[in-house]
Amino acid sequence: MIEVAEPGRWTSVQDRGRPGLERFGIPPGGAADWFAARVANELVGNQPDAALLECTATGPALRFDDDAIVAVTGGHIASAAEWQAVRVARGSRLTIEMIAPGLRTYIAVRGGIDVPIMLGSRSFCQRGTFGGGFGRPLAASDRLRIGQIVGHEPVAEVWPPSHRLQLRGPWEVRVIAGPQTDAFAAGALERLGATACRVTPEIDRMGLRLETPGLRLQPREMLTVPMTAGAIQVTPSGELIVLHVDHQTTGGYPVIATVISADLPLLAQARPDDTVRFRAVGMDEAVRAWKRISGWLDLDL
Amino acid sequence: MWQVAPAGDRALLVTIGSAIDPALLGQVLALDRALQDRRPQGLLGTVPAYASLLCRFDAGMTDAARLEETIRQLEGTVEAAIPSGPVVDIPTRYDGPDLPEVALKTNLTPAGVIEQHAGREYLVYCVGFAPGFVYCGALPEQIAVPRLASPRLRVPAGSVGIASRQTGIYAVESPGGWNLIGRTALRLFDPTAEPPARFRPGDRLRFIPTS
Numbered sequence: 001m002i003e004v005a006e007p008g009r010w011t012s013v014q015d016r017g018r019p020g021l022e023r024f025g026i027p028p029g030g031a032a033d034w035f036a037a038r039v040a041n042e043l044v045g046n047q048p049d050a051a052l053l054e055c056t057a058t059g060p061a062l063r064f065d066d067d068a069i070v071a072v073t074g075g076h077i078a079s080a081a082e083w084q085a086v087r088v089a090r091g092s093r094l095t096i097e098m099i100a101p102g103l104r105t106y107i108a109v110r111g112g113i114d115v116p117i118m119l120g121s122r123s124f125c126q127r128g129t130f131g132g133g134f135g136r137p138l139a140a141s142d143r144l145r146i147g148q149i150v151g152h153e154p155v156a157e158v159w160p161p162s163h164r165l166q167l168r169g170p171w172e173v174r175v176i177a178g179p180q181t182d183a184f185a186a187g188a189l190e191r192l193g194a195t196a197c198r199v200t201p202e203i204d205r206m207g208l209r210l211e212t213p214g215l216r217l218q219p220r221e222m223l224t225v226p227m228t229a230g231a232i233q234v235t236p237s238g239e240l241i242v243l244h245v246d247h248q249t250t251g252g253y254p255v256i257a258t259v260i261s262a263d264l265p266l267l268a269q270a271r272p273d274d275t276v277r278f279r280a281v282g283m284d285e286a287v288r289a290w291k292r293i294s295g296w297l298d299l300d301l
Numbered sequence: 302m303w304q305v306a307p308a309g310d311r312a313l314l315v316t317i318g319s320a321i322d323p324a325l326l327g328q329v330l331a332l333d334r335a336l337q338d339r340r341p342q343g344l345l346g347t348v349p350a351y352a353s354l355l356c357r358f359d360a361g362m363t364d365a366a367r368l369e370e371t372i373r374q375l376e377g378t379v380e381a382a383i384p385s386g387p388v389v390d391i392p393t394r395y396d397g398p399d400l401p402e403v404a405l406k407t408n409l410t411p412a413g414v415i416e417q418h419a420g421r422e423y424l425v426y427c428v429g430f431a432p433g434f435v436y437c438g439a440l441p442e443q444i445a446v447p448r449l450a451s452p453r454l455r456v457p458a459g460s461v462g463i464a465s466r467q468t469g470i471y472a473v474e475s476p477g478g479w480n481l482i483g484r485t486a487l488r489l490f491d492p493t494a495e496p497p498a499r500f501r502p503g504d505r506l507r508f509i510p511t512s
Contacts, residue, residue, distance in 0.1 A: 019357070022348040024498035025432040025472070025490070118492050128432040128473055130492040179306035179314040223319050224427060224436065226348040226355035228308045250350045250429030258309035261360075283365055286310035290360065 001065040002109070004142040008060035008096060013113050013132040013144075015051040018121035022249040028229065029123040029131075032205055032245050032268035033104050036074035038297055039159055040108035043071035043085045047151040050112030051122035053138070055105045059096020060138065062107070064088050068146060069110035069154050075102025075269055076167055083164065085110075085154040102167035102269040103203070110154060114147030126205055126246050163296040169274035170196070171266050174281045174289065175232065175257035183220045183254035184234070191215055192256060193278055197240065201272040205246040208267060209239060210276060219254040227251045230259030230267075232278070242267060262289035303376050305369045311360055313368055318352040321438050321466065323383060325352040326426055330503050331379035332372070341371040349502050350427040351436075388422055388505045391470070393461055395419070395510055397481035399449070403463070406446050415510055417444045418482065423468060425504040433472025433490025433498040437506065440466045452478035459485045461508065468508075472498070483508070 017030025031037030115133030124132025202209035233253035343363025423437035462479030472489035
């Protein structure tokens with residue numbers, strides 16, 4: 001067992017989420033930075049669907065009742081070894097503390113965090129307040145069982161820095177135009193691409209609010225449509241809301257462009273006041289970008 | 302003509318129309334059924350809403366162009382019909398915090414607002430936004446009021462709200478900007494149930510006042 005001595009700012013159990021239930025209003029969820037989470041599981045030798053801990057801004061302090069092998073990836077921390085599998089002895093503590101640069105850090109434990117599966121996943125769903133073992137982020141004194149979702153031996157080496165994503169802004173985030181291109185004036189996406197957008201403090205797993213200094217987009221109104229992670233909604237006042245993994249499944253603000261899957265992890269690490277520039281690409285580049293990262297992991301498409 | 306546009310690199314959005322109209326919802330549901338019958342390679346799942354259908358695909362098994370071609374082949378061939386089902390009664394206590402304000406804005410008494418809202422049949426156009434939330438229409442013109450200028454941070458589960466020509470039920474506690482006129486004890490979302498949401502698009506329901 002692992003006992004949560006201090007929960008940190010906002011720590012939750014996540015895995016690959018529960019895509020496919022959007023028609024019931026349930027977001028896909030799962031680790032916000034899927035890449036860092038996937039590497040953490042790989043390092044400790046877990047199968048890709050093992051659940052781990054997602055820490056936000058300030059990480060937890062954990063006390064281990066048993067010997068364990070853990071890996072910490074994602075947003076940078078100074079208090080523990082990163083991007084490698086390490087042994088944690090029975091009775092000792094793992095403390096994460098401040099995360100920066102980056103915003104979200106992942107802690108994988110060999111065997112996975114074993115909380116009950118709900119609707120096909122162990123992930124905590126913020127909107128539905130279910131899953132993640134407790135139906136809420138972790139709190140002090142929570143106890144977590146270690147599971148047996150092991151795939152292979154732990155990786156002996158440190159994960160190479162050349163095969164990691166950037167953790168510090170300014171961010172260049174690639175997008176595919178639309179789907180509501182016709183709700184905007186001609187050239188709107190080009191003008192957005194030329195704008196240094198600013199991340200506001202309003203960030204969570206549902207989405208990020210961004211300001212567009214010097215640019216006021218004015219979309220037409222539209223009927224509610226289904227939404228996806230990465231959708232860049234434009235509000236009537238011209239602000240952007242970029243939807244993330246726990247996104248609302250439908251929405252009424254037009255979407256000028258959608259972030260490609262390979263770049264969604266970047267938005268999981270963006271911090272308030274960071275600068276984001278969106279660059280429009282075609283489907284080909286989106287597929288190439290995915291292949292590049294998945295090649296590092298030897299992942300299926 | 303249907304509009305088919307990429308929604309990122311893993312989904313296509315098929316937009317059939319831009320109005321709240323039972324005929325458009327009928328086409329959406331017919332396309333949804335046709336795709337489920339046909340099972341095009343690489344189609345992972347669909348999400349219907351009002352007059353559009355999101356089609357998520359596995360980029361390793363198909364691509365946007367191939368899936369669009371399958372969808373285009375179905376255009377004009379699907380039988381648009383909303384499945385007929387029972388009308389589900391929603392016992393509702395009309396004691397919502399915005400009822401007096403809605404009455405004021407519509408020149409009705411609170412009882413008059415309730416009379417307009419209850420007793421008639423509504424069509425479920427969409428389940429979305431948050432788990433289990435149902436969007437229904439069409440609300441009578443007499444009680445159509447705009448959304449609140451500033452949304453509430455917390456709306457309790459079971460709250461019945463109205464906004465323009467729509468009425469809806471909050472299935473879980475969430476933020477919300479609709480005018481709250483009542484509350485039901487009926488559970489609309491249960492993550493341990495199969496399916497987890499009580500309603501789906503095309504269902505019909507009716508609000509029944511209780512004291």
